Amino acid sequence: MLVWERPEPPDRPVPAPLSRDLIVRTALRLADVDGLDAVSLRKVAAALDVGPMRLYGYIATKEELLDLMVDAVYAGIQPAGDSWREVLRSLAETTRQAVHQHEWLADLIGGRPQLGPNTLDTGETMLAAMTGVDLDTVVPAVAAVNAYVIGAVRREITERRAERASGMDEKQWQAASGPYLERTFATGRFPALARVVRDGPHLDAGQTFSIGLDFLLDGIEARISG
Known part of the structure; x- marks a missing residue:
């Protein structure tokens, strides 16, 4: 039992x-x-x-x-919203918040499905918001959102742990690595990388998470509309 x-x-x-x-x-x-x-x-x-x-x-x-x-x-991960898109965004954001509050959670999510009552409530709310959408779209769409959230929060927690282990935050690490990258880019071997590092937007973790989530939800919406 x-x-x-x-x-x-x-x-x-x-x-x-x-x-x-x-x-x-x-x-x-x-x-x-x-x-x-x-x-x-x-x-x-x-x-x-x-x-x-x-x-x-x-x-x-x-x-x-x-x-x-x-x-x-998961009692605190209760997605809300008036549309499937709002509910999936809420699920992603509240899961990220929970992992930031309970860092160890990043090591336990993403395996076999959790079967506890709170976790099942979360899944029910999420799937109920997608009622009317073909199940052949719902299942991979939900899996894609879950995979995105798990990958994103694990990356953030890995960075947090690296900061503690090294004693350097992200900006300090970038400053320490900068001279090496400049010498490497000066060889001309990595022009695409050099362009991104020098001219690309430098987003914080929250901005990166939100924009990437929008990209994913846009794709799901396009598939449902199509």
């Missing part, structure tokens, strides 16, 4: 009451501070000041705990 259907143990008088919700909230707090390496049933039990065996009555494995954590975050 999956964790979504398995009942919790009955309440009993103990010095430290437990629940799945309390366990998950504690795991979220640990992950938000120190990443997924800080999350295990043993570490969560220690944070709750209980023995690890008590947690197994509520959550059988670390994988179940991670699934519950992802679904808890």
Whole structure:
């Protein structure tokens, strides 16, 4: 029986009451501070000041705990809008916001479909907004938006982690790399790259995300209209 259907143990008088919700909230707090390496049933039990065996009555494995954590975050990813385009944009933007708030989420989205109730609610809202559109268009369109969001937010989180590891933000890294690029471009071997670096727009992550999302939604709209 999956964790979504398995009942919790009955309440009993103990010095430290437990629940799945309390366990998950504690795991979220640990992950938000120190990443997924800080999350295990043993570490969560220690944070709750209980023995690890008590947690197994509520959550059988670390994988179940991670699934519950992802679904808890999805409670805040509820797309809204009056059209399929507004709903898909809202889904993309709220997912990005959630990943920025919970950096570890970037490592868990994009695999097998999440089956928790909050995640299913999000999927239902998204697909309901596309009622009337042929399913042969809906399925790849939704997959394309999901792939775009996952790739974009993982790139942003990778950059954030690189800044922490190197001690240099993006502008500092660009300044340090600039002389090398200028010497390389002076050889004339990379004229297209040189033009983009020197003359192209320098967008921040939010602008890049929004414009790229518009390109994708424009393409979906053109396919639906056609």
